[in-house]
Every structure is written in structure tokens, then in C-alpha cells.
Amino acid sequence: MIFEVWAPRASRVEILPWQRELRAEGGGWWSVEVPEAGHGSDYRYMIDGDGPYPDPRSRRQPEGIFGPSRVYDHARFTWEDHEWKGRDLRGSVIYELHVGAFTPEGTFAAAIGKLEHLVELGVDFVEIMPVAPVPGGRNWGYDGVDLYAVNETYGGPDGLKMLVDACHRAGLGVILDVVYNHLGPSGNFLHPFGPYLTGTQGSYWGEAVNLDGPDSDEVRRYFMDNAVQWLRDYHIDGLRLDAVHALHDRRAVHFLAELADEIDALSCHLGRPLTLIAESDLNDPRMIMPREAGGYGMAAQWSDDLHHAIHAAVTGENHGYYADFAPLASLAKALTSGFVHDGGYSGFRRRSHGKPFTGPGHRLVCCSQNHDQIGNRPRGDRMTPAQLRLAAGILLASPYTPMLFMGEEWGTRSPFLFFTDHVEPALREGEGERRRREFEGFGYEWDAPDPGDEESFLRSKVDWSELKEEEHWSLLCWYRDLIALRKALPELTDPRLDRVRVEFDEAARWLRMGRQSLSVVVNFCPDSVTLPLSETPILLIAEEGVSADQGALRIPGQSMVIYRSVT
Incomplete structure (x- = not known):
């Protein structure tokens, strides 16, 4: 077996446990053949005598982020989704879930047991929050490292494949949430290998990724190859790209446009549609404009404006960013124009923001709840069933691509709190304060429970037993009826905003x-x-x-x- 690694600044690279030196191949790449290695072999790298470190492209981390990498052969998995031809985003309803909190067991296998519920609900895509390895045993997923691997707590690479396979056999597409704007603060061993990061603060969450500096060609390739892996080797149907406004790229061809080109080529090869959805708070229509017209070529983008307008109208909240959306005029504009902030003044930002949206409505993924909008509240509280009836009616009758968040369809009482499990004492002890600082100015009295307390995670698991209660069952029937009506009446999926x-x-x-x-x-x-x-x-x-x-x-x-x- 041949091992390859990119380490452009290294003068010596060694692979353990075989104590063999790799040969420089040019362009910063090193390689070595280890005949006795194969599927299941554990290994690590030494860089100029330092380490050992896991492989930046490790496909498996069986002992977690601080353990060795393990060789994983994608070809050994037997797929049964041969009849699956993919699914287009247009006319679809998305269902977002966190694998660890979706079921009591918190695994891919347990999630398979709930697919019948999703089919009966009428959704078309399952959107899975990030699955890359994270510190400890519980995390939202945005602290991921070893981006080519899959969290073993959930079931590892085979577990993810079995879930995707089962979704396809049930007629459900799968969207995976991926994070390319930063890496987690714990277990990030990219620095010894090369200039993956710039050393500057790229966002509130960490260092900026090196997309336009020296040696950035290979860094861009690292992330593009990662996207290709999920879509090709895991049969994923689309990617939700986290916080693309934190991708700092001054090149003439933006990383997102280059990625869209790559994924279009892969779609042609695989013969099925592949979807890229950007999370962006820029209200910039270039995100979804075709590349030929100077856009980035994303199939769709998350849009918070409709969420904020629905939330303000239904709950009456007008603190923080909801102040800009409190009048019903904002909800009316969101329903007819896509963006509320389309160049006008934003009181929350204290400046003008955005540009008019020009695309069809299906290119905006909208919601009345999602992991951020619930989990970024101190107590992780959700709308009540009575409020959700109204919110769902507006959302599912809107000209956009609707997205639901797990448990919303029956109005679960379970909160969705922010939770982590950092192993370093400094990170564990400082997480709550860091979180408080992140949301200064949002209008909350920050009385959130400790993110590192296991109870914060356990309380966030949706309670399926609630479906036995009349109030929750009635709301579920309401959601089913709304989705069925949306699919039956062409007016409800018509994305033409001028109508x-x-x-x-x-x-x-x-x-x-x-x-x-x-x-x-x-x-x-x-x-x-x-x-x-x-x-x-x-x-x-x-x-x-x-x-x-x-x-x-x-x-x-x-x-x-x-x-x-x-x-």
C-alpha cells in the first residue's frame, strides 16, 4: 500500500509503526510504499522528528482525534442503493437533524429506525449536522478535525454509509453539513504538515483557512477533495457549507465557484444531481448566481430573513436582530422579495446590508427553526406547538425551499442546547464564557447551562414518547397535512416571487x-x-x-x- 502526505515545509517525514521514511515527490508531497499495510492498519506520521500525528486525510480515527489514523478501504462496503438516481432540490422539503440528539442511542443505526417517520411526514431530504471527529463524545459538530473521517461515536464510516443507503432505499436524499471555514480548537494537527491556516483570526471560531496565500493551491485541493469524497464515496446527495462568509478568499476565482465547477463535473460523471447549499448572512445574490454570470454557482443558500420575520410575528420577540423584523411589513417583504435586508439600513448591524435577491424562490432554504436559531438562545428553547402551527403554515406555503428541524413537527419540549465535551481543562472551563461573549448585544440575559455538562446534551435529545400525547400528535398531523398539500398544489411550490x-x-x-x-x-x-x-x-x-x-x-x-x- 502507498501512503502519501503533503508537508511542503518538512525536511523529513516518517510513518509509524513501520519506522520508514517517506520520499519527497515534488510540490511538497511525500510518499512511501508499505506492502504489509492494508485495510485496518493503524499509522501516524512524524514530521522532522515531531509527533506522532494523525494523517490530515485520515479516513478513520477509531480512538478519537488524539489517536492513530486507520486505513479504510471504501471499496469494501456493499451498497444496495443501485436504483437511486438522486433528487433535485426544487420542490423539496428538508429535515435537519443532529445524529447524537435525534434518538436515545445517538447513532446512525438508530436514526435508520426513524426513517419511516420521516417518509410519512413527507420530507425529501435529510440534512445531517457535521459528522467529522470532535473532542470527547458529544458536540454540535462544528469543532471538527480530521475532516475526511467520521465520528466513531455515531458509528464511523460504515455507519454513515448504512444510513445513506437506507435513506436512498426509502426515497430520501441526504445532505451533509460540512465546515470548511475553520477547524476545531482541539486535536487540530494540520499546522505541522503545512500552511493550511493563515495564523490570523478568520472568524469568531478560529483561524482563517489559507485559501489565497502561498501554497494555497494544495489547501484548496484538500477541501475540494473532501467534498468529492462525501458525494462520491459516501453517496451523499448534497453539502451544506457552513458559514461561507468566513471563507476569506481574494482570488479572481472564489473557492466556492471553483468547488461548484468540481462538483458539477462529478455530477456529470455520476449521473445524478449534486447540490451545494451555502450558509451565508451576507444577503449577496452572487452566492446563487450562475458562474457564467459572475456568481459562485451555489444551488441554494440558507436565508435567515424569513426565519426572523416569522419568529418575530409569531412570538412577538423584538430584541437583538429581531428588532429589524418586528413589523409585519418585514414578513411581507420576506415572502415577496427573498431578502428583507437588500441594501437598506439594518439597525442591528448599524449599517446598510445586502443586495436585492434576483433568483427563483427555491434557491433560498428557509425555516422557522434550525440548530442555530434554537441553540443560540441561552436556554435552547423552541416555539410552542400553538406558535409552530402558524409558523409552519407560513413556511410550507412560501415560495422557498422549506427546512424543518428535528422534533419541530410534533412540537417537542426538548430544548436544543449548545453542548461540548472538551478534554483540555482550559477549553472545558472557558467554553461557557466564550459562548456568552459571542452573543453580547443579542438582547439575551445569558443564563445558559454549562455546555460541558453532560446534562446539556442529554436534555437536547428529542423525546419520541411525546407523540403519545394529543397535543403533539395533533401538531404532527398538521405538518403532514401541510406538506401533503404543498406537494399536491402547484401554486405552493411555484418559486416565482413576482406571482x-x-x-x-x-x-x-x-x-x-x-x-x-x-x-x-x-x-x-x-x-x-x-x-x-x-x-x-x-x-x-x-x-x-x-x-x-x-x-x-x-x-x-x-x-x-x-x-x-x-x-
Whole structure:
């Protein structure tokens, strides 16, 4: 077996346990053949006498981030998803989950047992939060290192493949959340190998990745090859790229555009659609513009504006960044224009922000809950079932690509707290304070539980037994009905924003969104509201107490209805 590693500044590279020196091959690459090594062999590298270190491209870390790398042969896994032809993002509903908190067991295998629930719910994609190895046994995943490996706590590389295989056989696509803007603070052994990082603070979370400095060609290749691995060797259907606004790249061809080119070529080879979704808070339409038009060529991007507007309307919260979205006019703009901040002034940022969105609505992935918007609250609290009924109605009737967060569909009472398990005392003891500083100015009284306390993780596991309770089962049926209606009526998946019309009454706190003869009316006020109708309505989905007669639509407080007008 041949081992290869990139270490452009090294003068001597050795592989253990065989104590063999690698040969310089040019371009900073080193290689050596070890005939006795193969699948299952453990190894590490020594760099100029320092180490030992795991392989930067390690496919497996069976003993965690501080242990040896292990040779893993992708060809040894037997796939059963031969009939899978992929899934397009257009018209789809995404379901985001954290493997460790999705089931009591917290494993890929246990998640397979819940796929029938997702199929019956009606979603099309499962989006998995990051699975790279992390410190300790519990973490959101954004502290990952050894980016080519899979967290052994969840089930390792074979476990992930079995989950993807099962999803495909169930008709579900899989999107994997990957983090290319920084590496975790613990177990990051890239520095001895080469200039993967710039040494400067690239974001709040760590050093910037070297995408445009000296030797950055190979650094870019490291991350692009990683993306290819997930899509090719793990049969993943798409990647959610974390916080791309923290990818610092001044090259003429941005890393994202280069990555999009690479993935398009892979899609042509594999004969199935592959999707790149960027998480960005820049409100920059170049993210999803075609590369031929000067854009980055992402298939879609996360957009927080609709979330903020829905959350403010449903909960009444107006602190921090919600202040910019408190008026119903913001929700109306989000539903018709994509971005609320499209060049105007943002009070939270204290400057102008964004640029008008010009693409079809399906290129924006929107939600009423996700891991950030729940987990970045001190207590990790969620909307109530009553609030979620309204939020889901707006989201699933919107012209965007909807995304749900695990447990949302039945209104779980489980919070989603920020949790870690750092092994170094300094990181463990300082995590809570670091987290508090990160959210200064957000308007919260920061009384969050200790992220390092195991109870923070255990409390974040969704409680499936809640489905036995009427309130939760009723909400699940509501979500199922909304998703089924979205798939049945072409108006609800129509991404053309110029066909969406919205009217609202700020004082009375109601909003009506319409496309063709279909209308969605939401009453955010505690009191009932009566709206005049010029046409006869056919109620498609309505909460209890909604009625239509004699040219009027009566909607109880904090409820909604979807209806079709008949001339």
C-alpha cells in the first residue's frame, strides 16, 4: 500500500509503526510504499522528528482525534442503493437533524429506525449536522478535525454509509453539513504538515483557512477533495457549507465557484444531481448566481430573513436582530422579495446590508427553526406547538425551499442546547464564557447551562414518547397535512416571487399571502378577525373555529387557514 502526505515545509517525514521514511515527490508531497499495510492498519506520521500525528486525510480515527489514523478501504462496503438516481432540490422539503440528539442511542443505526417517520411526514431530504471527529463524545459538530473521517461515536464510516443507503432505499436524499471555514480548537494537527491556516483570526471560531496565500493551491485541493469524497464515496446527495462568509478568499476565482465547477463535473460523471447549499448572512445574490454570470454557482443558500420575520410575528420577540423584523411589513417583504435586508439600513448591524435577491424562490432554504436559531438562545428553547402551527403554515406555503428541524413537527419540549465535551481543562472551563461573549448585544440575559455538562446534551435529545400525547400528535398531523398539500398544489411550490401577493394589517396583526386563486391567511392577534371576501372560498386547511359565509372569512385568534377562491 502507498501512503502519501503533503508537508511542503518538512525536511523529513516518517510513518509509524513501520519506522520508514517517506520520499519527497515534488510540490511538497511525500510518499512511501508499505506492502504489509492494508485495510485496518493503524499509522501516524512524524514530521522532522515531531509527533506522532494523525494523517490530515485520515479516513478513520477509531480512538478519537488524539489517536492513530486507520486505513479504510471504501471499496469494501456493499451498497444496495443501485436504483437511486438522486433528487433535485426544487420542490423539496428538508429535515435537519443532529445524529447524537435525534434518538436515545445517538447513532446512525438508530436514526435508520426513524426513517419511516420521516417518509410519512413527507420530507425529501435529510440534512445531517457535521459528522467529522470532535473532542470527547458529544458536540454540535462544528469543532471538527480530521475532516475526511467520521465520528466513531455515531458509528464511523460504515455507519454513515448504512444510513445513506437506507435513506436512498426509502426515497430520501441526504445532505451533509460540512465546515470548511475553520477547524476545531482541539486535536487540530494540520499546522505541522503545512500552511493550511493563515495564523490570523478568520472568524469568531478560529483561524482563517489559507485559501489565497502561498501554497494555497494544495489547501484548496484538500477541501475540494473532501467534498468529492462525501458525494462520491459516501453517496451523499448534497453539502451544506457552513458559514461561507468566513471563507476569506481574494482570488479572481472564489473557492466556492471553483468547488461548484468540481462538483458539477462529478455530477456529470455520476449521473445524478449534486447540490451545494451555502450558509451565508451576507444577503449577496452572487452566492446563487450562475458562474457564467459572475456568481459562485451555489444551488441554494440558507436565508435567515424569513426565519426572523416569522419568529418575530409569531412570538412577538423584538430584541437583538429581531428588532429589524418586528413589523409585519418585514414578513411581507420576506415572502415577496427573498431578502428583507437588500441594501437598506439594518439597525442591528448599524449599517446598510445586502443586495436585492434576483433568483427563483427555491434557491433560498428557509425555516422557522434550525440548530442555530434554537441553540443560540441561552436556554435552547423552541416555539410552542400553538406558535409552530402558524409558523409552519407560513413556511410550507412560501415560495422557498422549506427546512424543518428535528422534533419541530410534533412540537417537542426538548430544548436544543449548545453542548461540548472538551478534554483540555482550559477549553472545558472557558467554553461557557466564550459562548456568552459571542452573543453580547443579542438582547439575551445569558443564563445558559454549562455546555460541558453532560446534562446539556442529554436534555437536547428529542423525546419520541411525546407523540403519545394529543397535543403533539395533533401538531404532527398538521405538518403532514401541510406538506401533503404543498406537494399536491402547484401554486405552493411555484418559486416565482413576482406571482406572490401579500396584504396585511399591522394594527390588527393579520397577513394574507396569495398565489393565483390560493390564499393563506394568518391571524397573529389573540382576538378573532373577520375579512371580507368577494369570492366563495373552499377551505383546504383550517384551524378549529375558522368559518366562511356571507362574504366574510372569520379566523379565531392566533390561527390560520389556507383556502381556494371559486368564482
